[in-house]
Amino acid sequence: MEKISKYKGPYKSQNDIDAVYGLENNYYFTMEASSLKNLMVIAFSVSNADATINEIAELRTDHPAIAFGGVYKDGLKLLIEVNQTMLTSTDEPTEIIKEIALILRYHDCRNICSVHGSENNIGIFRVGRRLSILDEETFESQSKIATINRKPTDKINGGSFLGYIGAACGLILGMMIWIALGYIGFIAGIAGYFMIKFAIRGFEMTGGELNRRSGKVLIGMTVFAIFLAQILNIALSAAKAMGDLSLFKNIEFLKIVMIGTLTDQKSLTVFIMNMMVALALTYWSSSNIFKALWNLDSKASKKARYKSTRLL
Structure with missing residues (x-):
């Protein structure tokens, strides 16, 4: 070689x-x-x-x-x-x-x-x-x-916008796992591990650079995705109870479920408790990842990198 x-x-x-x-x-x-x-x-x-x-x-x-x-x-x-x-x-x-x-x-x-x-x-x-x-x-x-041959390569581009799009795609995949687990009766909160993992993977695959700011944004996106997944779980349960799963695809039905959940005091109390449990389970299953993201270096890497050849 x-x-x-x-x-x-x-x-x-x-x-x-x-x-x-x-x-x-x-x-x-x-x-x-x-x-x-x-x-x-x-x-x-x-x-x-x-x-x-x-x-x-x-x-x-x-x-x-x-x-x-x-x-x-x-x-x-x-x-x-x-x-x-x-x-x-x-x-x-x-x-x-x-x-x-x-x-x-x-x-x-x-x-x-x-x-x-x-x-x-x-x-x-x-x-x-x-x-x-x-x-x-x-x-x-x-x-x-x-002998040493150095060849500068292109600088790393933070690619934040595309990176966050990739993270959103990863979160959507994680939400699908969350909803599927909730539908079959498993504790959906464990799927939060897949959410944050897929978010990081999608972020980096589309050019995102992990640093303190992007790490905290990814955490925020994950929490928001968990909120949406919980709402969708409630909507799916409601559609199942009504005997018409096709309602789950209806945007108006989803809006009604979300508004009803967040405005009815009893429903809101149950929702908040479920969210707390979901967030706790997510943190429990992914604590190392969350800690690492929260404590990332504030400076993104934008230094030119070099390839090195050292031969006998």
Whole structure:
């Protein structure tokens, strides 16, 4: 392999991670094949890494592919081992990286490494087919010849408007899950987890840049979506009770249900109680995500990024 490739996802095979790096939420990371069979290693180099280890390890609840005991610090690096055979989809490595970056942001960790080693003399280096976060001295000791080719890429565009449209689309998908769960009698509040997850995914897929402001806007959009989902659940229940589910598609019927719910004192009291339960369940199922969004850095990343080639 002649150069380091920037990781854009999705994960395809072990060959794809022999030499890749990426930038997620202003944190550089590498993905490299482990010497152990079926393991790949995601590496960050950040300050205050010790405070994040237990919380990152808890991601195993949602991502069993993260190896048991596979989150630890080794010198300059925070390492996360992932069992490739337990990945449930090609998108899961990307999801794991995004969630780790949110945890790092929540703990106000500072990125230490860069793609060219200019910051703290710690960079992303390729030695043969291996890609690692190393200091300059260690790299020089492992390499006979080191060359650097830098190529600026386009600046990141916050893309707020399109990002929020993408987030709204994600929330609509989450609302559909919410309504479906409510219709079959399950506790719909748990679907709030999918709402915020889909909102973040839609926001980033359409060019949105996560920062403190956009994080709080996404939280507000999620709360509003939960409000709408609750109203729609009531409307669906009313249509079902009247024996005519087609009423659920009638805008006037939905308006009548919403106005009736919000103006009748008894109905409003029940609605507020249900909203409180729904919000509590949503926060309970997604507390790490909400905390991370609320505490994001206020500055969006708009620095030019570089690709780096370091050859033997």
